[in-house]
Structures are given as C-alpha cells and as structure tokens.
Amino acid sequence: MSRDDLARQQAELLHALLAGGPAPRGFDPSRLRVEANVLRRKHGRVLAYQRPELAEALGERYGPLFTEFASARPKKAAERSGAYADAFVTWLIEQGHLPKPKRGLLSRLRRQT
Template identity: 55%
Template sequence: MTREDLAARQAALLETLLTDAPAPSGFDPARLRIEADVLLAKRRKLVAYLRPDLPEALGERFRPLFDAFAAERPKAVTVRAREYADTFAAWLVTRGELPKPRWFQRRKR
C-alpha cells in the first residue's frame, strides 16, 4: 500500500468518525458508529466543561442541540476547542435557542 493509499484510507476513516459518512471498505460500520458516538460524547463533554453556561441554560436540550450542531459542523483539527465551544454558543443564539448576550445588546445601542 502506498502512502497516498494509506492517507486516503485514513481520511475516509476520519470522515466516517466525524461526519456520519459511510464506513470505508474493510471497516465494521457498527464498531465505527460506536467510536463516532464516543468521540461525539467527548466533544460534548469538553464543550460543557469550557462553556458551563450552555448546559446550564439549555438543560435537557443541550445534548440534542449539540449533536445537531456537531453533525453540521464537525470539529476540524485546526479549530481549538474553546473556539468550537464559542461557535456552538453563537449557533445557539443564531437559531434563537439562547438570547443574545448582554454585551451584544449593549453594543447595538
């Protein structure tokens, strides 16, 4: 197997784990789904740690809303965790799930 082939297989595997894409050939889709769920839970937990205001404000809605956000915007390697958490918060405001922050309202005046 060439480096290019290996890189392509790794990219396909990563895409499956982060975006719910079909499993690459040679991989068990059920096992990949488990791994993808674990990675999603890890990101959700990290976002809750970095932005405890979000799960506090959303309550039971935090998990399904985060999962919907993560499905639309998989975390890229180049994006820091805090930036990802802040992007989630902005996404919530844009969708009307959270009120606009006070600093934003004051700046508009």
C-alpha cells in the same frame, strides 16, 4: 502500503467518524456510527467542561442540542476546541435556544475564530 495510501485511508476514516462520511472499505458502518456518536459525546463533555456556564444555562437540553449541532456541523480535525465552542454558541443563538447577547458579542466571537 505507501505513506500516501495510509494517509488517504486515515483521512477516509476521520471523515467517516467526524463528518458522517461513508465507511471506508473494511469497516463495519454500524460500528463506525457507534464510534462517531461516542466521539460527539466526548466533544460535548469537553465543551461543557470548557464552558460550564453554557451547560448550566441549557440544563437537560445541553446534550440533545449539542448532538443536533455536532451532527450537522462536525468538528474539523484541525479546529481548536474554543473555536468549535464559539460556533456552537453562535448556532444556539441563531436557532433561538439562547437569548441574543448584547450588541457586539457575536462579532467578537466570529473574529476570534
């Protein structure tokens, strides 16, 4: 197997796990969905660790809201976790789950990403 073939197969697997893409040939789609859910929960725990005030503000809503966000907007392979956290905060505000911050915060967040 060539390096290009291996790279293509790895990219297909990552797309299936992180972005809800189709299961690559030879992989069980139901098992990949389980693994994708595990990765989303892991991203959610990492984000809660990095932004404990966010998890505290949302309380029990944190997990379901993060799952909803991550399902629609998966983390990109090369994306910094801080930028992904900022995207989550922006989404929460835009969806009305968090109050709109004082003037300028959203623009500062967007400039950092």
